[in-house]
Amino acid sequence: VSFQPDCSVVGEPSMASSWPLLGQSQNTQHIYGSSMDSLKLDEARMLLSGMDYSRTTCQDEDGDTILHIYTAKGLREYAIAAAERLKEVGRLDAKEHKGKTALLVAVTANQPEIVQDLLSLGADINACDFKGQTALHLAAHYGFPAVLRALLSGRPNVNLEARNFEGMTPLHCAAISHSVTMKAFMAAPADVGLQAKGDEKLSCVQMLIIAGASLLSQEIKSNKTILHLAVKEGNIKLVDYLLSFRLPNMKDFVNMKAHGHTALHMAAGLHSNPNQEKILQLLLDRGADPSIRNLENDQPAHLLQSGPQGERVCCSLFLSVIISKYIGCS
Incomplete structure (x- = not known):
């Protein structure tokens, strides 16, 4: 009709x-x-x-x-x-x-x-569709900052931690959507449209966090935080942004586990990803613990790629952490 x-x-x-x-x-x-x-x-x-x-x-x-x-x-x-x-x-x-x-x-x-x-x-404002998506979920997923601003402006009753039927909050949706766009941009770096869309989606992440969305919220299915999601996709821009916060419990945040894996474990598994080394360094600089073991009893170093590149990353990054610890104790 x-x-x-x-x-x-x-x-x-x-x-x-x-x-x-x-x-x-x-x-x-x-x-x-x-x-x-x-x-x-x-x-x-x-x-x-x-x-x-x-x-x-x-x-x-x-x-x-x-x-x-x-x-x-x-x-x-x-x-x-x-x-x-x-x-x-x-x-x-x-x-x-x-x-x-x-x-x-x-x-x-x-x-x-x-x-x-x-x-x-x-x-x-908290009504949801047949997938459990609220207005915040949809605005975050599509990366519409003006819509998100309208939803967040002076709306104390908006549920920032609402879960869709996949167990994700709007912040999780924003992170996943940003990673999809950044991956497309990496494949076509001359596409200014993708770059602009990536900036819009990152602004949605920022608005949700400023509004009070929790960085510590974990997906129901995988237990991943927004940091796990960003690291898993090799999204250096989002990882850098998330680690720029001066949280009082930053080490706890960085070392949270998702089914046994810390963000450092996930970064170690980014074989052939051009951002792997930068992400590993960012995590270590913000307190990631390379001695933590996952459910298979592996430390992050055990998950690095084999061969000269893996050995180089292991030596340059993980040994530097050990040396800094000794210096700090002396």
């Missing part, structure tokens, strides 16, 4: 009486937080008030309401008018066939203004 904003359907003007009257919409920017076309909003409200009541409040065969459709198309003023109508009947958070509310559709469509509008009207 396609709802067009320029259609002229005459129907019941039911429940429009509670909407702002024409000529009063100059204050709507204070309600929704940013400027919009007030005349277009008046037009949208008039259009919906003239539509059949069921058309503005019911769902089609895919579960879409008129609000889902206007939101997906980025028709802000019409989305506001539809959201006002659905709020009146308690259906602002109606879900379509994939479990997405209009807010989740707005996030996926990268519509930060509509996200802000729906939140102002009372949309559930």
